[in-house]
Amino acid sequence: MLIFPLINDTSRKIIHIDMDAFFAAVEVRDNPSLRGKPVIIGADPRETGGRGVVSTCSYEARAFGVRSAMSSKEAYDRCPQAVFISGNYSKYQEVGRQVREIFARYTDKIEPMSIDEAYLDVTANKLGIASAVKIAKMIQYDVWQELQLTCSAGVSYNKFLAKLASDFQKPAGLTLILPEEAEGFLANLPIEKFHGVGKKTVERLHEMGVFTGKDLQGLSEMVLIDQFGRFGYDLYRKARGISNSPVRTDRVRKSIGSERTYAKLLYADEDAKVEISKNAKRVAATLAKHGKQGRTIVLKVRYADFSTLTKRRTLDEATAHFEVIERIAYDIFDELVENTSGIRLLGVTVTGLESDDGRLDLLERQE
Known part of the structure; x- marks a missing residue:
């Protein structure tokens, strides 16, 4: 491989904005009685027989070790006093749109990474403000004053550092990393x-x-x-x-998936289905975070001899529900020709994505 010289472009001014515990924060804003309580966005396992997955949760719930993509049952075991809310993704998507409208006051160079985070290039911005830190503070102020939500901001000369900076002082933090x-x-x-x-x-x-x-x-x-x-x-x-x-203004996500490679081969169907379920949970949580749903479920299986099968099934209606994704992936797995050599890798992917209001991939297209 050729070794290229180190060229570091420090001329840009990049902001990464990340909404704080977004879905949960919207629910607390709209229902003040939840303030200070551990709030989990996900199915209540007491009502679903232990099924479901955590989309996100408040910082009070995170203090108990609850995290996104965790099973609802494990979240309940860690924090039985938590308030479970199934989630209103059309509402979150609308609030996400309002947040992006605030971004657009300052720059057109916006790269949304999900419903609750984005990169902004403010090197040349609409207000002619020289300080990226000042713009980040103004965005945080606007988001709080207009939407009663907090966000964290990272400011630097590239996306990698801006992302690290926004994670550094959550919630409602602002971190600057100079060259x-x-x-x-x-x-x-x-x-x-x-x-x-x-x-x-x-x-x-x-x-x-x-x-x-x-x-x-x-x-x-x-x-x-x-x-x-x-x-x-x-x-x-x-x-x-x-x-x-x-910063790319035309970013469109075409699929959301999760796959894992296993050091110890899987031989039993029951073990394989446990891993399929874990992948389906991660996919469902990511779909929720991005405000997406999809029509095609894809199962990928790689065996010990490195032969790989990829099978898919397209549904009549798009879905983001863990239970549906899991069931279809199970059905595909059950239809595979038996292979006794052991499974090395399993993956679940949802494609044919559209926003959860039925619009194809408009959530991340900012043109």
Whole structure:
């Protein structure tokens, strides 16, 4: 692989806005009696026989270890006093639209990542304001005054750092990372906090003795490329605050999926279905977060001999419901020709996405 010189574009002014516990915050705003209580957006397991998945939850619930994509049953076990709300996604989508209208007062360069977060390039903005920090504060003020919701903001010269910054002081925080501060900020960051570094990569980095950004900065580019391929190339640069991806205003998400590879092969159908269910839960939670639903359910199975089957089924109506996704994935699995060699990978994906008001992919298209 060719080694390219380090080119760091520090000329841009990027803001990442992330709404704080968005779905739960909307429910608390609209029902003040919920204020201060652990609120979970997801089916109440006491009413569903233990089924359901957490879309999101308030910070009071997070204090008990409740997280997005967790099963509702586990969330209840951790926090039995929680208030479960099934969720009103059309309402959340409308509030999300109102938030994006606030963004649009300042810039047209907006890249929504989901219903509750977006990148804004304010290098050249509509109000001619030189300070990106000032714009971030004005957005936070507008969101609070007009919608009675809080958001956290990260400000830096690229999207990677802006995203890390917005996560740094939640809720209602604002963090600025200047070019001369980037490497020091990253050096002190646990490697699992690096945006885009997944659990498997974290495990491999830990095996290499890498636990912080400083550890990562100590590895050569060739070592990282040798271990992680193209991603190693990116890791080397991100550890130094280099990420030149522009804010994209035409981002459209075509599918949402979850897959896992298993070090210990799966042989029993029951074990495979447990893993299919876990993937379906993660997909359902992500669909909810993005305000999406889809018509086609895809099951991917890779066996011990690395042969891979991908089967899909298209529904008459789009869905985002965990139970439907799980049932269809189970049906597809049951129809597969028996293979006794063991399963190495399972994945569930929903495609044919549309916004949950029936409009195809309009939620993330900002043109």
